[in-house]
Amino acid sequence: MPPGPLLKGVQVYRLTVRDRVMIAHSFQGEIFGPAQQLHGATYVVDAEFQREQLDGDGLIVDIGLAHKALSEALSVISFRNLDDMSEFEGDNTTTEYLARWLFDRLAAQVASGGLGPGGKGLTGMCMTLRESDVAWASYEASLA
Amino acid sequence: MPPGPLLKGVQVYRLTVRDRVMIAHSFQGEIFGPAQQLHGATYVVDAEFQREQLDGDGLIVDIGLAHKALSEALSVISFRNLDDMSEFEGDNTTTEYLARWLFDRLAAQVASGGLGPGGKGLTGMCMTLRESDVAWASYEASLA
Amino acid sequence: MPPGPLLKGVQVYRLTVRDRVMIAHSFQGEIFGPAQQLHGATYVVDAEFQREQLDGDGLIVDIGLAHKALSEALSVISFRNLDDMSEFEGDNTTTEYLARWLFDRLAAQVASGGLGPGGKGLTGMCMTLRESDVAWASYEASLA
Amino acid sequence: MPPGPLLKGVQVYRLTVRDRVMIAHSFQGEIFGPAQQLHGATYVVDAEFQREQLDGDGLIVDIGLAHKALSEALSVISFRNLDDMSEFEGDNTTTEYLARWLFDRLAAQVASGGLGPGGKGLTGMCMTLRESDVAWASYEASLA
Amino acid sequence: MPPGPLLKGVQVYRLTVRDRVMIAHSFQGEIFGPAQQLHGATYVVDAEFQREQLDGDGLIVDIGLAHKALSEALSVISFRNLDDMSEFEGDNTTTEYLARWLFDRLAAQVASGGLGPGGKGLTGMCMTLRESDVAWASYEASLA
Amino acid sequence: MPPGPLLKGVQVYRLTVRDRVMIAHSFQGEIFGPAQQLHGATYVVDAEFQREQLDGDGLIVDIGLAHKALSEALSVISFRNLDDMSEFEGDNTTTEYLARWLFDRLAAQVASGGLGPGGKGLTGMCMTLRESDVAWASYEASLA
Numbered sequence: 001m002p003p004g005p006l007l008k009g010v011q012v013y014r015l016t017v018r019d020r021v022m023i024a025h026s027f028q029g030e031i032f033g034p035a036q037q038l039h040g041a042t043y044v045v046d047a048e049f050q051r052e053q054l055d056g057d058g059l060i061v062d063i064g065l066a067h068k069a070l071s072e073a074l075s076v077i078s079f080r081n082l083d084d085m086s087e088f089e090g091d092n093t094t095t096e097y098l099a100r101w102l103f104d105r106l107a108a109q110v111a112s113g114g115l116g117p118g119g120k121g122l123t124g125m126c127m128t129l130r131e132s133d134v135a136w137a138s139y140e141a142s143l144a
Numbered sequence: 145m146p147p148g149p150l151l152k153g154v155q156v157y158r159l160t161v162r163d164r165v166m167i168a169h170s171f172q173g174e175i176f177g178p179a180q181q182l183h184g185a186t187y188v189v190d191a192e193f194q195r196e197q198l199d200g201d202g203l204i205v206d207i208g209l210a211h212k213a214l215s216e217a218l219s220v221i222s223f224r225n226l227d228d229m230s231e232f233e234g235d236n237t238t239t240e241y242l243a244r245w246l247f248d249r250l251a252a253q254v255a256s257g258g259l260g261p262g263g264k265g266l267t268g269m270c271m272t273l274r275e276s277d278v279a280w281a282s283y284e285a286s287l288a
Numbered sequence: 289m290p291p292g293p294l295l296k297g298v299q300v301y302r303l304t305v306r307d308r309v310m311i312a313h314s315f316q317g318e319i320f321g322p323a324q325q326l327h328g329a330t331y332v333v334d335a336e337f338q339r340e341q342l343d344g345d346g347l348i349v350d351i352g353l354a355h356k357a358l359s360e361a362l363s364v365i366s367f368r369n370l371d372d373m374s375e376f377e378g379d380n381t382t383t384e385y386l387a388r389w390l391f392d393r394l395a396a397q398v399a400s401g402g403l404g405p406g407g408k409g410l411t412g413m414c415m416t417l418r419e420s421d422v423a424w425a426s427y428e429a430s431l432a
Numbered sequence: 433m434p435p436g437p438l439l440k441g442v443q444v445y446r447l448t449v450r451d452r453v454m455i456a457h458s459f460q461g462e463i464f465g466p467a468q469q470l471h472g473a474t475y476v477v478d479a480e481f482q483r484e485q486l487d488g489d490g491l492i493v494d495i496g497l498a499h500k501a502l503s504e505a506l507s508v509i510s511f512r513n514l515d516d517m518s519e520f521e522g523d524n525t526t527t528e529y530l531a532r533w534l535f536d537r538l539a540a541q542v543a544s545g546g547l548g549p550g551g552k553g554l555t556g557m558c559m560t561l562r563e564s565d566v567a568w569a570s571y572e573a574s575l576a
Numbered sequence: 577m578p579p580g581p582l583l584k585g586v587q588v589y590r591l592t593v594r595d596r597v598m599i600a601h602s603f604q605g606e607i608f609g610p611a612q613q614l615h616g617a618t619y620v621v622d623a624e625f626q627r628e629q630l631d632g633d634g635l636i637v638d639i640g641l642a643h644k645a646l647s648e649a650l651s652v653i654s655f656r657n658l659d660d661m662s663e664f665e666g667d668n669t670t671t672e673y674l675a676r677w678l679f680d681r682l683a684a685q686v687a688s689g690g691l692g693p694g695g696k697g698l699t700g701m702c703m704t705l706r707e708s709d710v711a712w713a714s715y716e717a718s719l720a
Numbered sequence: 721m722p723p724g725p726l727l728k729g730v731q732v733y734r735l736t737v738r739d740r741v742m743i744a745h746s747f748q749g750e751i752f753g754p755a756q757q758l759h760g761a762t763y764v765v766d767a768e769f770q771r772e773q774l775d776g777d778g779l780i781v782d783i784g785l786a787h788k789a790l791s792e793a794l795s796v797i798s799f800r801n802l803d804d805m806s807e808f809e810g811d812n813t814t815t816e817y818l819a820r821w822l823f824d825r826l827a828a829q830v831a832s833g834g835l836g837p838g839g840k841g842l843t844g845m846c847m848t849l850r851e852s853d854v855a856w857a858s859y860e861a862s863l864a
Contacts, residue, residue, distance in 0.1 A: 011429035013384050018422040020564045024456040024472040024513075029201045031260075033208065034511040040456040040472005044565045054388075057317045058380035063423060064321065079466040081456075092202035096157050100198075116319075132452040133476045133709065134162040135207060141155035164708040168600040168616040168657075173345050175404075177352065178655040184600040184616005186708045223610040225600075236346035240301050244342075276596040277620045277853065278306040279351060285299035308852040312744040312760040312801075322799040328744040328760005332853045367754040369744075420740040421565065421764045443717035445672050450710040461777045463836075465784065486676075489605045490668035495711060496609065524778035528733050532774075548607075566738040567783060573731035587861035589816050594854040630820075633749045634812035639855060640753065692751075 015060040016048040017067050021074040025082035027092045043129040050124040061118040073105040095131045099139035102127045159204040160192040161211050165218040169226035171236045187273040194268040205262040217249040239275045243283035246271045303348040304336040309362040313370035315380045331417040338412040349406040361393040383419045387427035390415045447492040448480040449499050453506040457514035459524045475561040482556040493550040505537040527563045531571035534559045591636040592624040597650040601658035603668045619705040626700040637694040649681040671707045675715035678703045735780040736768040737787050741794040745802035747812045763849040770844040781838040793825040815851045819859035822847045
């Protein structure tokens with residue numbers, strides 16, 4: 001949504017880093033059809049960090065720390081069967097659900113300083129998981 | 145536009161599915177130069193569906209129905225010369241115009257239940273048509 | 289951010305054109321690690337133009353002028369060592385910084401009529417520079 | 433390998449169609465590290481068909497039948513745990529292994545007429561499976 | 577095809593440049609189904625030039641001339657209805673057919689010096705036309 | 721080149737891994753035009769490994785070692801001004817030249833066991849460097 005039509009003078013900087021993860025899982029519910037069977041996915045993952053102003057170094061956030069934070073968050077599920085993880089018990093680990101899960105993990109890293117001092121200036125993030133070349137989902141929200 | 149700078153606590157989920165369509169058409173008006181001649185395009189089309197909350201299955205909308213709805217909307221113009229279709233009479237079927245046309249068709253499907261019960265929770269959509277590797281256009285709007 | 293959750297009835301059209309540029313530069317500051325050395329980048333650049341309504345020809349802006357404006361803006365830095373340009377003296381020419389620099393140049397072209405009469409209707413723009421397949425940055429803002 | 437340096441006057445036509453499939457599996461052997469755990473993958477699959485001359489319609493092979501043949505071959509493993517399929521018992525279903533498996537299935541379809549009369553003129557095929565944005569494997573061979 | 581298994585010591589350098597073109601056309605023959613109707617396509621076109629050794633400047637061919645040669649060849653069909661061009665009378669202008677047509681035009685440019693002195697060292701070329709994100713065709717051959 | 725038309729019964733397996741590197745350099749010679757100035761590039765690099773038969777684990781080569789070998793080779797030039805490196809003195813470090821340089825470094829790693837025992841079975845390799853979205857070059861050769 002362009003800021004123009006909403007509020008004059010609004011601006012945003014965004015930095016995105018990409019990584020990837022392979023997992024297995026299955027879904028509960030007739031709506032999922034054959035995806036109720038145990039299967040898996042490669043997610044190509046884009047983590048976007050947002051700020052209204054650049055910091056003194058001309059950065060949104062340290063790109064090395066951004067890559068590291070994303071990689072660490074993904075390592076929790078990498079090469080795992082999500083059906084066996086208590087963290088996801090009772091939930092369908094859909095692409096959109098995992099986008100939110102990843103957001104929350106990175107938001108926690110931002111809060112605890114894992115993205116460095118630059119993390120304090122972040123105003124929002126957007127996590128996108130591409131499950132194939134023809135389907136992807138994202139979760140975007142403001143940071144408190 | 146990141147929710148952060150605008151309104152604290154705002155969030156959005158997005159699901160996108162991709163399809164494609166080949167059409168012929170021509171444009172009226174000097175601004176179009178050689179594109180006033182009959183030519184054509186492949187549009188690689190991304191249909192994005194937006195919600196503020198996931199439904200009980202952990203979904204934005206049934207991805208199978210999303211693919212089906214997009215495919216049906218595109219079938220109306222698939223392998224057609226748009227210059228011969230009364231639907232587009234008097235209009236230039238530019239990429240941005242077609243993004244809007246597609247939005248309206250999918251919005252009608254959402255309204256009539258074609259995307260299932262999940263469609264009721266949709267708050268907005270964005271349709272993007274890529275006319276080549278170096279040019280694309282989109283139309284995004286809220287759903288009533 | 290979808291307009292839906294924010295303000296009902298909001299809509300936006302977007303047109304994007306892509307180009308590319310190769311430059312050399314170095315960064316000042318320990319946070320940059322090995323990037324403090326003189327190195328370079330290819331930026332694949334997406335310039336997005338936004339409007340609330342299409343013009344009388346069914347366009348956001350003349351796509352030929354959009355490509356031309358982007359190409360002209362990039363020609364200023366093409367095959368240059370940015371460390372030697374007075375324009376950037378004292379600044380780190382990070383990807384996000386260059387996204388803003390490009391925005392300002394194109395905004396000036398819009399203001400001076402370089403995008404044709406259609407440029408008057410533009411409400412916002414977003415400039416994205418992809419520095420590799422796994423990292424990119426953008427600057428988006430409203431137009432006065 | 434370009435025909436030039438090898439044999440003068442050699443030529444080849446190639447047609448490629450793309451599809452995708454999601455599966456779960458695990459690997460046996462220390463070399464696989466964490467991939468010994470049950471995990472999964474999305475494979476974006478490119479099936480390439482080769483001929484020395486086009487047929488009377490100007491085609492390598494009917495593209496509709498090519499898409500259909502690829503889709504049918506992939507349906508055998510779609511949303512399955514490959515560890516549970518007798519077809520793969522005792523084998524590691526690596527990306528390169530699956531490229532060969534897919535080749536053999538499509539070669540059988542070519543032999544049985546599933547690609548139509550145009551299939552008779554095919555001289556070779558190449559199957560490529562992309563397991564992520566940074567890794568892929570293929571199997572290419574001549575057709576008897 | 578890797579040179580290894582065929583002939584030890586074989587090597588090849590390849591340079592590829594990309595451009596794009598939009599056309600209208602229709603096909604003759606029941607096998608084409610709805611594509612018998614007048615429609616169109618965007619072709620994203622990759623022109624690959626092959627040599628066994630680099631020239632004295634460390635080049636396969638002048639990349640500026642390569643882009644120019646490709647652009648000129650495509651300008652012949654750009655924004656045209658191919659059904660109206662005597663050049664294609666009686667032929668189905670399929671993607672694979674156009675790959676060959678483009679090869680022949682570029683081969684003629686190579687022969688007439690349009691790619692500069694570096695063109696003399698070329699041993700082969702490959703032309704690829706992508707008609708969508710899920711289908712493409714190519715023609716590769718040696719140069720006399 | 722498909723093996724079919726050349727030699728019946730020929731086959732090849734290929735595994736490709738992708739990485740990226742940013743460098744600065746300049747070229748000598750009028751043919752390079754503005755690229756005679758100091759500038760830079762991001763190369764997105766694909767390293768392809770070829771075998772005629774899979775090994776006992778169902779692999780072409782250990783993909784972890786393949787990624788590591790590519791990363792190590794690229795680290796030599798990463799964030800460097802190639803004009804200052806004695807290794808390249810007197811040479812134009814064009815994209816095609818660097819593809820060959822990278823091939824030789826990886827071939828040395830294969831010879832010294834850096835790709836593990838699987839490296840012994842490799843029959844050829846192909847290195848591709850993408851300098852932008854519209855231009856790339858490669859070097860392919862057999863392994864002794």
